[in-house]
Each structure stands twice: as C-alpha cells, then as structure tokens.
Amino acid sequence: MKAFDVPCPEWLRERLQQHGQRVPFSTFMEWALHDPDHGAYGSGQLHVGTSGDFVTSPSLGEDFSGLLIHQLIEWLELLAVRHPEGRLSIVDVGPGEGDLIAQLIPLLQASAAEWLPRLECVLVEINPGMQQRQRARLESVGQIPCRWVGLQELAAEPVNGIMLAHELLDALPVERLILRGGSLRRQMVTLEAVDGSAPLLRWDEDPLPPLLEAQIQKQADRDALELPPRGALDGWATEWHHSVAPWMQQAYAAMSDGMLLVVDYALESSRYYAPRRCDGTLLAYKRQQASTDVLRDAGSQDITAHLCLESVVGAASEAGWLFAGQCRQGEALLALGLAERLTALQQMPADQLAEALRRREALLRLVDPSCLGELRWFAFLRNTPTAADNGVLDSRFLREPIPREPS
Numbered sequence: 001m002k003a004f005d006v007p008c009p010e011w012l013r014e015r016l017q018q019h020g021q022r023v024p025f026s027t028f029m030e031w032a033l034h035d036p037d038h039g040a041y042g043s044g045q046l047h048v049g050t051s052g053d054f055v056t057s058p059s060l061g062e063d064f065s066g067l068l069i070h071q072l073i074e075w076l077e078l079l080a081v082r083h084p085e086g087r088l089s090i091v092d093v094g095p096g097e098g099d100l101i102a103q104l105i106p107l108l109q110a111s112a113a114e115w116l117p118r119l120e121c122v123l124v125e126i127n128p129g130m131q132q133r134q135r136a137r138l139e140s141v142g143q144i145p146c147r148w149v150g151l152q153e154l155a156a157e158p159v160n161g162i163m164l165a166h167e168l169l170d171a172l173p174v175e176r177l178i179l180r181g182g183s184l185r186r187q188m189v190t191l192e193a194v195d196g197s198a199p200l201l202r203w204d205e206d207p208l209p210p211l212l213e214a215q216i217q218k219q220a221d222r223d224a225l226e227l228p229p230r231g232a233l234d235g236w237a238t239e240w241h242h243s244v245a246p247w248m249q250q251a252y253a254a255m256s257d258g259m260l261l262v263v264d265y266a267l268e269s270s271r272y273y274a275p276r277r278c279d280g281t282l283l284a285y286k287r288q289q290a291s292t293d294v295l296r297d298a299g300s301q302d303i304t305a306h307l308c309l310e311s312v313v314g315a316a317s318e319a320g321w322l323f324a325g326q327c328r329q330g331e332a333l334l335a336l337g338l339a340e341r342l343t344a345l346q347q348m349p350a351d352q353l354a355e356a357l358r359r360r361e362a363l364l365r366l367v368d369p370s371c372l373g374e375l376r377w378f379a380f381l382r383n384t385p386t387a388a389d390n391g392v393l394d395s396r397f398l399r400e401p402i403p404r405e406p407s
Contacts, residue, residue, distance in 0.1 A: 006201040006202075006293070008200060008298075012038070015031060022204060025176040025189055027173070028295070033173075034126065035299065040301060041127040046301075048097045049097065053287055053301070054285040057263075057372055058099040058103060058166070059099050060365060061358070061359060062103045063363050064366055069107040071336060072090070072108075072162055073111050075258070075259050079160055079161065080115055080118075082160075082257060083160050083257065087120055088120075088160060089159040089161030090119070090121050091154070091163040093163060093168055094165065094167075094171070095130075096167075098123070101121050102141045105138075105141050109144065116144070120144065120145050120147065121138075122148075131148055151253075152250065154254035158253065159254065159258070163255060163259070166264075167263065167265075169264050169312070171303070172243035172244065173243055174242070174282070175240040176237060177227075177238050179234060179237070180205065181234065184216070185206060185207055188203070188205055189202075190204040216240060219245075222314050223269065225273060228273075229275050237278065237280050238277070239306075241305070241311060249319045251321075252320045255382045258382050259324075259380065260316075260381075261379055262380070263375055263376070266307040266308065266312060266376040266378075267281070268308075269309065269310045281306035285301060285304065313326075316380050323378075323379075324380060326377060327376070329372060329375040332377045
C-alpha cells in the first residue's frame with residue numbers, strides 16, 4: 001500500500017489509544033468493517049447496488065437469481081430424496097441487502113412447490129445495521145419463512161440444505177505481509193502525531209509472531225505455496241487469509257448434509273503470490289470508486305482482498321468439505337442458460353425495449369471478464385455422495401478440481 005497521511009476518525013483514535021497506539025492491519029480491518037456502532041457494515045453505512053457503494057450480481061437485477069435457481073433446484077431435488085422428511089434450508093451467509101434471498105423466494109415458490117412447506121431461508125448476518133435492512137427488505141416477500149441466526153447458533157442444530165456465501169470471504173479480515181531483508185513481516189496500523197498536529201494513521205511493521213509464522217508455514221506447505229515467491233523484491237507485499245479456515249470449520253459444523261456454494265474473487269496461487277504482484281489485491285470501495293487507500297475513511301468504505309484459490313480449497317477440505325469443482329462466473333452462468341436468456345430478450349415486445357436493454361446490459365456485466373465475470377464459483381459437498389445420488393458431481397456448472405501449480 002502507498003504511504004498516505006490519513007486523518008484518524010475520533011472513534012478509531014480512542015480505540016487505538018486503548019490498544020497501545022498500534023494494531024495489526026487485520027484488527028483495523030475488523031473494526032473498520034464490523035464495529036457495531038462505527039463499522040461500514042456493522043452500522044449499516046455501506047449500501048450495495050447501482051446507487052450504493054458497489055454492486056454485486058444480485059443487485060443488478062433478478063436475472064442472476066433466475067439462472068442460479070436451476071442449480072439450486074437440482075441440489076434440492078437430491079436433498080429431498082436423501083431426507084424425505086424435515087426442513088430443507090437455503091442458508092445465505094452475509095446476505096448484504098437481502099436481494100438474493102428476496103429474488104429466490106418467489107422462484108422457489110414457483111419451482112419447488114412440492115417441497116414448499118418444508119423450505120426455509122436462514123440468513124447469517126453478524127452486523128446489526130445490515131440485518132435491520134434485510135428484515136425490512138424481506139418483511140413481505142413470499143410464503144417461505146426466514147430466520148436470522150449466527151453460524152455458531154446454527155451448529156447447535158445443524159441443517160440440511162444449501163449454503164450460499166456470495167462475495168463474503170473476500171471481506172473477512174486479512175493479515176498484511178511485507179518482505180523486508182529476505183523475511184516476511186506483519187504490517188501494522190499506527191496512530192501517530194507529528195509536532196502536535198492531529199493524529200494520523202500510518203503503516204508500520206513488526207516481525208511475524210511465532211504463532212502466525214507457524215500457521216503461514218503450515219498452510220504454505222499444505223497448499224504448495226512458495227512464500228515469499230522466488231524473485232520478489234524488498235517491499236513486496238500481499239495478504240494472508242487467516243480467517244477463511246475458521247469460517248470453513250464453522251460452516252461445516254452448521255450443516256448436517258448439503259452443499260456449499262462460494263462465489264468470490266479468487267486467483268490461482270501462481271498469480272496471487274507472483275513476484276510482479278508486488279502490492280497484493282487489497283482495495284477499498286466507496287460510491288462505486290475503487291481505491292488502494294484502505295486506511296482512509298475507516299467505517300465508511302468497504303475493504304476487500306481477493307482469495308487464493310488453492311488456499312480456499314485447502315481450508316475447506318481440511319474442515320471436512322468435499323471439493324466438487326470450480327469455474328468462473330461467466331462459465332457457470334452460460335451453463336445455467338444465460339445465452340438462452342439473452343436470446344429471449346430479443347423477442348420482447350417493442351414497448352418493453354428499454355427494459356430488455358437494461359436486462360441485457362446487466363447480463364453482460366455478470367460475465368464481463370474485467371469485473372463480475374471473473375468471480376469464481378466453488379462447490380463443496382458436506383457428505384460423500386452415494387450411487388443413489390445420480391451424479392451430483394456432474395451438476396451443471398462444475399468442472400474438474402483445480403490442478404496444483406508446479407512448485
């Protein structure tokens with residue numbers, strides 16, 4: 001990250017002073033996003049959508065859900081056979097504005113009428129401000145009951161169903177690592193006042209704590225990562241997703257049977273930890289503008305970092321999930337009928353031309369390789385499929401497991 005002189009909000013100044021003036025970047029990111037009173041998500045300051053701070057696939061319209069529903073119905077059919085009685089749950093972790101669930105409910109009512117009395121939607125939202133908006137959004141949507149719980153609460157009574165994690169994992173707090181003198185160090189955020197002026201936020205660094213160093217080495221060995229990569233220059237920096245493995249464990253404990261679909265930005269390790277990617281993937285978003293100035297406006301902008309593809313799969317497998325396959329969003333949506341949907345738009349009446357053009361633009365944005373089309377879809381199974389499951393591993397969008405890059 002570039003060195004900016006960043007004014008420190010009063011709430012964050014007080015917090016930093018309580019913690020000795022400096023904290024790891026991961027702690028700063030946790031506060032900036034999830035503090036219940038001041039965090040961008042915790043307080044509900046961030047808004048998702050075309051008129052908000054950033055867009056997601058569901059926020060562009062209902063066509064994304066209209067394609068996704070085909071895969072969800074196939075999985076629900078399988079689960080309904082496995083579990084002829086009891087609830088079937090659609091679990092949305094980090095539901096944002098509630099758009100995805102709001103769009104899926106009428107589609108489920110139309111496509112899954114035989115299971116309707118058994119269906120429920122479970123929203124997992126840790127941020128009070130976002131949960132309040134979700135409740136308002138879903139108050140009068142359809143006949144499928146909705147409830148809000150935490151993953152730990154859900155683990156007490158695990159569900160059978162489908163768990164969705166859409167653009168969630170890239171917003172989990174990350175450690176920032178930087179190469180100095182041949183060794184990786186931990187980047188810190190420091191509160192600093194110069195000549196009696198107002199305190200500023202500055203980047204700083206510390207040696208890696210032994211526990212973090214051991215965790216990095218263990219995961220690097222597991223996923224065949226070379227850290228730092230050969231050829232990286234002094235000052236090379238990257239992110240370390242220490243929060244993904246615990247999340248995968250919590251998600252696994254929250255389900256008895258079913259599927260996990262992760263949709264997120266991810267790069268292969270050979271690209272993520274390449275010497276030429278010298279400043280990682282960390283970005284901030286506010287009012288549809290991206291910035292590398294991630295320390296500024298703490299509590300009022302989103303902060304995100306791409307995932308390492310192999311590390312996501314490794315963390316999931318270690319937690320107990322069975323990796324079923326992955327692909328880019330463009331491939332997934334084409335497999336689920338995007339081309340047919342585009343063709344159908346051409347048949348719309350002339351008096352609906354404006355709506356057809358709007359939907360066409362949204363569909364093309366979903367597969368644009370420079371933005372949403374670069375999202376990765378990962379599928380994981382809670383339990384090993386049996387012969388009676390009729391080829392669940394051949395679901396519409398799945399591909400063969402990723403090959404490991406040579407070391």
